[in-house]
Amino acid sequence: MISPPTAPVPSLYPCEVVHVRVHPVRHALRRRTYLWLVDVDDLPRLPRALRPLARFEARDHFGGGAPSLRAGLDAFLAARGVTDAGGRALMLAHARVFGHVFNPLTLFWCHDRTGRPVCVVAEVHNTYGERHCYLLRPDPDGRADVAKEFYVSPFFDVRGSYRMRLPLPGDRLDLTVQLRRDDGTRPLTATVRGGRRPARAGSLLRVALGHPWSTLAVTLGIRWHGIRLYLKGLPVRPRPAPPTREGML
Template identity: 70%
Template sequence: MTTEPAAALYACAITHVRTTPRRYALRHRTYMWLIDPDHPPRLPRRLRPLARFDPRDHFTGDLPSIRAGLDGFLAEHGVDLDGGRVEMLTHARVFGYVFNPLTLYWCHGPAGEPRCVVAEVHNTYGGRHCYLLRPDATGAARTDKEFYVSPFFPVDGGYRMRLPRPGPRLDLTVHLDREGTRAFTATVRGTRRPATAAALLRLALRHPWSTLAVSTAIRVHGIRLYLRGLPVQPRPGHRTPEKAT
């Protein structure tokens, strides 16, 4: 499999811990890709059903490339990378299906200096929303919550994130703070592997239909919380921010 230098695979453990109004935890294993969206991996024909990176799955979904969608979003917020490199952490389409709760873009200027991070969030209702972040040297950033994700949390509070660039280890944390307390924490921990055909096959066999399993697990746990009496918050009308006025 021919790949650009940035391409890598991460075998991940993802945890969700809800602390209010009652404690509940979800943990599952999957794998994610780190790619340069300007140069996505080129897979042998027989492996292509296992990984496809489709511009329709990101930003407005109507631009010819993922990088064009990213640049369009950044331009709306007054950011120009001047052709600098981007690292994208995401799930790929597997057998035509993908669900990406969180895609991250580490954006750099032409000399390699960090400019910003974009966090693209998808919910299970088909909506998506992007946050423009300015992390400090440790990868820490804050932003107000602006998008309906869980049916058990309203759109209020704020996120505290720790998003260091992926290296040999992947170590990401997102906290949701509401009313002065930590209401929810998500973590992604992973180990980097070369994006070879053998590594992809091993991970795909270990985690078949990987993103379908993620979305199914989220829905199943949501049903369990509902049956335990957790109140559902009304879902506000929401257009993707890239198309909103």
């Protein structure tokens, strides 16, 4: 398993998100944004004037009905038979900004009470308001493979698997998610790369001014690129019913 991070939390990560499709047409999406790394049991306490720029709410994750992020995470893990992840849990995600949030990928690095890494939970949201979680057991380099179970892009059906590289962020954030097909093709690779900044009021103001309405911009950017892909002739794949959300309150 992966080692604990050296970076303090909470931390901010201004970053670039890149999606590269190579099949059936080549297309690249690039956008700048920023993410938070937080402890789910010790969320940031911001001055009142800055609270509209960053809120973390349990309703935005897992089933949406848990009283806290920790409760939602614990319920999911318990449903998957994970009983030894009651220690520190670090979440990488967008915060709510002026009441809006959209997290294509949220990551939870889970530890036992001695600080030993136990697992990673990768929570995926699509633009249809659905969400799904994958339980991962990364190797020492942060790599894990998992079968694709959830409809995300309207241009890809639910086939194949993901190869994920998800090392805990330190001074650098460096994540990769690659879609792999059974025929050996790799039609999509997504990366998230950036550097850490301390989560102080001045840092938050700078990144918020540089990326105003950051989560809304993510949503609009995804929809705009979907329109471009459709105009390039990509067929829309039927959307199946989402998988059962066991343990997601």
